[in-house]
Amino acid sequence: MSSGLGAGLPLGTGVPGVFLSPPGFERVIGLLRDGIAALAADEPFHRLVIPPVISRATIERAGYVAAFPNLLGTVHGYGGTPNGWARLKPLVEQGGEWHAQQQIGDLVLLPAACYPVYAALEGKALDEPAKVTVEASCFRQEATSEPGRMRSFRMLELVTVATDEHCLKWRAARLEQVEGWFTELGLAVSVEVADDPFFGPGRKVYQAAQRMQELKWELRVPVADGTVQAVASANYHKEHFGDTFGITAGGEPANTSCVAFGLERLAMALITRHGEDSTQWPADVLAALGGGRRA
């Protein structure tokens, strides 16, 4: 019995930007995992599955709080006594402020899948490039809810931590590879220099510097009729995370690069292009998705 519980498209939950994934949609997510695994099969990546929360201290140190406070979800809890709760509890049913005493804790919602990798490598001296793939549910408190702009979404990333030379070359090669893959998938892709939505003082300066140094490239495709969005990005962070977490490569502060895929957006792009039933997609598209052999 599945009536009302969705099929091929994300199922709304009554709050903007948060969806359940029914079988047909999840099949497409699985095909994308297979396709990205095939892309990444040419290097020995270490695979990590990442929880949706992360140490607040890590995110503070990494610079995310300072730059994107408006997007960050902080995790709060009730640390009071049972007797204290006896006074607040009636407010739940009354629609009152039962949460007036919530206090911030040591965790925040994970804003991007790769942060735990840099933190896990803290203090390491690398003598060869670290190569890691990560998948996580990420959260960003997006103000709008246009098609494909979710607050809770899954991100799959390829990450490398190494010298500047390696990171730049690696990113360039991966960017070209992913652009070619999107074309094989039948997606009309444009590759553009981009910037991040910094918040508050310095915003324009940061964005201009980011663009001038070409630190971020976005791959944009139609994700719904009339809506083009970034479904992947290829990023070079210079020595930002190497400095923050004391990681070295070849004796210098390590550089980092990552290629990030937004799985739900990519799934929506494919569905918009080829239809909801992924078992009926063209053979060459399925071939580029690991053979399309998902149950």
Place this chain on the structure above:
Amino acid sequence: MSSGLGAGLPLGTGVPGVFLSPPGFERVIGLLRDGIAALAADEPFHRLVIPPVISRATIERAGYVAAFPNLLGTVHGYGGTPNGWARLKPLVEQGGEWHAQQQIGDLVLLPAACYPVYAALEGKALDEPAKVTVEASCFRQEATSEPGRMRSFRMLELVTVATDEHCLKWRAARLEQVEGWFTELGLAVSVEVADDPFFGPGRKVYQAAQRMQELKWELRVPVADGTVQAVASANYHKEHFGDTFGITAGGEPANTSCVAFGLERLAMALITRHGEDSTQWPADVLAALGGGRRA
């Protein structure tokens, strides 16, 4: 290059109860998914993948806030202006209260995987049992961090929404099936009536009522040397969710039952019993895990 990024056991992140899952551990999680899918193959379950956040209103209505406020993680954000942030931003580096203006939003961290199912069925009149499998990353602000007690963990559930007769019979049959499965897996399992850790006024009364009505059965196994924990539970909620969300079955308020598996705890139990390298586990154990064919 994987040095320091884990292998067969969860990788710590510097905060209690939050772990990354490296390849060997994730392989066991995958085997468990296969094994549970095989158990569930005798009924036509509708599969939903659930995000790690849920509408706060849903969790308030469902009674979780009133009963377990100490375990709930609420999601807060900064809703101020860029100029307002200019004043708070320096506090990030100074270790000050940059979060003094965080406000609660419309989401909380998901405390159990099945809540979105009941909410998604709101207002429905079922003429046959709804059968749904869900998997989600769940969060509970646990005070202790003994082995297997994580704050962020994955839960896989089988859920049914139907008449009282169906729900009770279904739960009894599933409980027996899962107990048998754990025995096949070589786990020393005990099945015990249990209660939930209600917080605040009424705690003892609620727990006694829950036990007297046998609403919750836990399946407990050793998850580490010297530590036995519940790795699964079989629950009957009577008409609690049917009433809350206006769901009927056969013209009466719907009843609900679920069987929930804690994937990390179960993985730890299997590793404790059979060793870290799941490719070397006994053939009969792998047979009970969908054949053990995971990459």
